[in-house]
């Protein structure tokens with residue numbers, strides 16, 4: 001076993017893995033220098049066209065510094081009106097980086113990356129609405145969740161009598177998008193993002209920086225951390241990003257935990273980066289976000305166990321040799337973003353996949369649109385057990401349905417994905433299913449909130465290795481909410497998204513069960529009790 005430790009720009013990577021072969025391939029092809037120089041030929045001929053317009057993230061932070069002055073001005077204008085509570089509407093790459101930044105820096109930023117009616121009703125009904133500014137972030141300007149959230153906030157501002165509500169919106173989008181024209185029409189604040197950077201590589205562009213600066217982050221410091229890291233690896237074919245690229249491509253699965261030394265929630269952001277970038281052409285590395293370093297499922301012969309932290313010495317705190325991860329990435333957040341982005345692009349070279357497209361995300365979106373046009377499919381439950389309706393699978397009780405999924409997940413190379421279309425705050429207890437199921441199987445187990453995961457592991461489920469076993473959880477809607485200007489409610493949209501993805505997954509012949517909670521709280525408790533009864 002090889003011990004390698006490299007440190008530069010305040011970021012270090014410690015690994016006990018023997019990844020010398022991957023490192024050597026990256027080094028001999030001079031991949032690090034070529035990516036930093038904007039070479040688009042590294043991922044095969046089919047990827048070249050997209051790559052040629054998508055490599056701006058390697059130095060976009062140098063240009064992002066121009067945003068800082070305008071951001072201070074807008075923040076001051078809002079503060080003058082007593083507006084300081086920041087809500088972010090956006091999905092995937094447009095919301096995950098701001099969430100890590102705000103969690104790490106402990107900022108008061110609320111991220112709305114959902115279509116769950118209860119979660120949206122709770123936010124728009126808040127007393128704080130009168131002091132709220134809503135950042136609407138969408139590169140394309142057309143993402144249905146983001147557009148629907150924007151409409152809900154617009155109506156909510158009007159209903160509580162916020163005059164000049166257009167100035168309560170800050171739009172972040174690419175030049176030429178529908179959102180840009182809307183900002184101009186209604187006179188909202190507008191920040192144009194760098195169009196040469198794709199969503200999941202956009203942490204250090206306007207997408208990552210606008211909402212967090214408005215919430216009080218020192219974004220200049222983040223930019224500087226990325227600049228220092230880049231300067232330290234330039235001209236060095238051996239660097240932490242090269243090593244991390246080889247680590248990511250080393251096994252079919254990578255598990256990621258915060259090590260507790262200062263960076264909070266980077267795993268959720270890295271999950272999207274890795275899953276959407278690499279999970280295609282039946283290849284890729286499956287990311288599994290762990291609740292903490294000791295969470296079940298961290299280790300296995302099929303996976304690499306990584307920790308992420310802010311400590312500068314590159315060592316996760318405490319414990320025996322057993323607690324030492326396969327790889328530890330430690331250092332400041334700005335450097336972490338750039339290091340993981342580079343490493344993912346390098347892993348794409350090793351796996352020969354295009355790290356800049358997401359070909360299979362569209363399929364579920366198209367199914368959803370068709371369902372919205374035609375109406376939700378009528379379905380009778382296969383069985384009803386207490387507060388849970390069971391659709392599909394072979395079991396007539398919740399315990400039997402879950403037990404069967406665990407049997408299916410014991411097939412070679414299989415993994416189990418739990419996908420919950422629920423309120424990630426009010427129904428958060430359901431997330432414990434991941435660790436409970438993980439304790440009962442040797443297979444990797446992931447957990448995602450729908451529809452958020454559709455912009456992350458959703459790509460891997462449909463485009464990566466076809467060995468997934470799928471548990472979808474939906475729930476009864478209490479108070480539903482019309483989407484203003486659309487002939488539908490959030491509840492209908494959420495149900496159509498779940499049904500659309502179900503069609504895409506079942507169409508691939510993968511094991512799939514939907515459990516519908518007719519009472520959310522009791523249903524969640526029932527699921528957890530049922531899984532705990534399984535041996």
Ligand SMILES: O=P(O)(O)OC[C@H]1O[C@](O)(CO)[C@@H](O)[C@@H]1O
Nearest residue numbers: 092093094138139140143199455
């Ligand atoms: O910023 P947009 O265009 O709203 O897209 C949101 C997310 O949806 C995806 O395009 C596809 O899932 C992600 O890659 C992206 O980050």
